[in-house]
Amino acid sequence: MAQRRQRARVQGGWASAPAAKPAGTAASKGPVASNLCPAGTTPAWLRKGQPCSQKHFVFEKPSEVERRVPETGVIDKPGVYELSKAPTGISRVHLVPGFIDSQQADWIFEQLLQDIPWGQRAHIRQGVSFEEPRLTCWYGELPYTYSRITMQPNPNWHPVLNMLKERIELFSGYTFNSLLCNLYRDEKDSVDWHSDHEPSLGTNPVIASLSFGATRNFEMRKKPSQEENGDYRFVERLRIPLDHGTLLMMEGATQEDWQHRVPKEYHSRAARINLTFRIIYPEPDGVWK
Ligand SMILES: O=C(O)CCC(=O)C(=O)O
Numbered sequence: 001m002a003q004r005r006q007r008a009r010v011q012g013g014w015a016s017a018p019a020a021k022p023a024g025t026a027a028s029k030g031p032v033a034s035n036l037c038p039a040g041t042t043p044a045w046l047r048k049g050q051p052c053s054q055k056h057f058v059f060e061k062p063s064e065v066e067r068r069v070p071e072t073g074v075i076d077k078p079g080v081y082e083l084s085k086a087p088t089g090i091s092r093v094h095l096v097p098g099f100i101d102s103q104q105a106d107w108i109f110e111q112l113l114q115d116i117p118w119g120q121r122a123h124i125r126q127g128v129s130f131e132e133p134r135l136t137c138w139y140g141e142l143p144y145t146y147s148r149i150t151m152q153p154n155p156n157w158h159p160v161l162n163m164l165k166e167r168i169e170l171f172s173g174y175t176f177n178s179l180l181c182n183l184y185r186d187e188k189d190s191v192d193w194h195s196d197h198e199p200s201l202g203t204n205p206v207i208a209s210l211s212f213g214a215t216r217n218f219e220m221r222k223k224p225s226q227e228e229n230g231d232y233r234f235v236e237r238l239r240i241p242l243d244h245g246t247l248l249m250m251e252g253a254t255q256e257d258w259q260h261r262v263p264k265e266y267h268s269r270a271a272r273i274n275l276t277f278r279i280i281y282p283e284p285d286g287v288w289k
Contacts, residue, residue, distance in 0.1 A: 072237040088253035099247035109212040134189040140178030142280045176277035184272040187265035197255040207250045213272040215243040
């Protein structure tokens with residue numbers, strides 16, 4: 001992909017040579033008082049001594065240095081990737097394509113598509129209500145609040161979800177108690193930039209994300225430093241295509257230092273299910289507000 005770049009404006013302009021000072025002024029005592037270009041300012045293409053009736057370019061230092069937009073990195077091979085070490089700590093993802101083999105994944109996808117009680121939630125932003133561009137369902141003993149939506153506790157785990165949770169626990173060594181399911185019905189469904197950093201997830205949350213169905217791009221961008229004042233133009237970016245049966249683990253400072261999204265696609269896409277297993281901690285009084 002061609003690299004986009006932010007060009008600095010080169011400041012300067014076409015200027016006339018300084019006009020000769022009238023006789024009788026202090027400057028007129030100098031060696032030359034004429035409309036010839038002053039020594040040192042004569043452009044190369046003007047013959048020495050040629051009247052300086054033409055304008056020439058006066059260069060001024062650029063006000064900002066050229067900054068390149070870093071190229072988006074792609075993670076599409078199995079492995080553990082350290083994304084960054086700062087500011088909060090190590091951010092790490094672990095990509096496991098084929099965690100569920102494709103035949104099993106086909107069957108699981110169909111079961112979940114049919115059996116999960118999918119629903120469309122609405123957000124209220126600045127007094128305006130709008131529906132999320134995807135369907136969701138929450139499982140867990142505790143409620144989950146994100147973007148001012150509260151998903152009520154739902155302890156009725158589907159047996160297929162229980163089986164998947166156990167497989168991921170065996171693989172990762174973590175014990176998950178909650179699950180947010182997302183159904184992207186087609187290319188128009190998406191989730192916007194966000195981090196999974198709600199207080200109920202604790203510090204350095206571990207998220208295990210399992211995908212079924214159509215491949216969609218999971219995009220990540222590093223949060224800008226304080227000096228950048230929320231400007232994301234020059235931050236590091238990553239693209240991770242998540243396909244049928246792929247597991248992606250996010251760990252360490254990933255939620256603190258990075259954001260992620262699944263953008264809409266321009267070309268048609270079939271349905272995709274994403275399961276994000278999480279660990280939710282109860283508040284001391286047992287209720288998350
Ligand atoms: O669908 C995905 O891969 C990501 C879902 C997600 O970002 C979330 O549930 O917080």
